[in-house]
Amino acid sequence: MDAKMVEAINDQINFELYSGYIYYSMGTYLSDLGLSGMTQWMIAQTQEEMFHAHKMLMFLCERGERVELKAIDGPATSWESPLAAFENALEHEKIVTGRINDLVDMALELKDHATANFLQWYVAEQVEEEASVGGAADNLRLIGESGNALFMLDKEMGARVFTMPAAGEE
Ligand SMILES: [Fe+2]
Ligand SMILES: [Fe+2]
Numbered sequence: 001m002d003a004k005m006v007e008a009i010n011d012q013i014n015f016e017l018y019s020g021y022i023y024y025s026m027g028t029y030l031s032d033l034g035l036s037g038m039t040q041w042m043i044a045q046t047q048e049e050m051f052h053a054h055k056m057l058m059f060l061c062e063r064g065e066r067v068e069l070k071a072i073d074g075p076a077t078s079w080e081s082p083l084a085a086f087e088n089a090l091e092h093e094k095i096v097t098g099r100i101n102d103l104v105d106m107a108l109e110l111k112d113h114a115t116a117n118f119l120q121w122y123v124a125e126q127v128e129e130e131a132s133v134g135g136a137a138d139n140l141r142l143i144g145e146s147g148n149a150l151f152m153l154d155k156e157m158g159a160r161v162f163t164m165p166a167a168g169e170e
Pocket of ligand 2: 019096
C-alpha cells in the first residue's frame with residue numbers, strides 16, 4: 001500500500017476511537033441526568049465506533065501494513081441539554097462522513113482498489129450513522145419540554161444493543 005494511504009487509515013483509526021470517546025462522554029453526561037436509556041444508547045454507539053476502528057486495524061494487519069496507535073484527544077464533558085449532545089453527535093458524524101469520502105478519493109487516486117472497496121462498508125455505514133443520530137435529535141426536538149415524552153423516548157432508546165457482526169457478515 002502507498003505510505004500516504006496507510007498514514008491516512010491510521011489517522012482514521014484514531015478518529016474512530018476519538019468518536020467512541022465522545023459518545024462515552026455523552027453517555028456519562030446523560031447518565032448524570034438520570035436518562036439511563038440514552039446512556040445505554042450512547043454506550044452501544046461507543047462500541048460501534050470501537051468496532052469501526054478495529055475493522056480498519058485488522059485491514060492494515062491483513063495487508064501487512066503497520067498500525068500506529070496514537071494518543072486520543074479528550075472529549076467535551078458536558079452539553080447544554082440532551083438535544084445539544086445529539087446535535088453535536090450529528091455534526092460529528094458529518095465530519096466523519098467527509099473524512100471517509102476523502103479516504104475513498106485518495107484510494108481511487110492511488111488506484112488502490114482493494115482499499116477503495118474496503119472503504120465502501122464505511123460509506124454505507126455513515127448513511128446509517130447520520131440517520132440514527134439525526135433521528136434521535138429529531139425526536140428530542142419534537143418532544144420539546146415534555147417530561148412524559150422524554151421518559152418514554154429514554155425508555156425506547158434503552159433497547160439499543162451493540163451486537164458484534166459475525167465474521168463475513170460485517
Ligand atoms: Fe465510526
Ligand atoms: Fe459514527
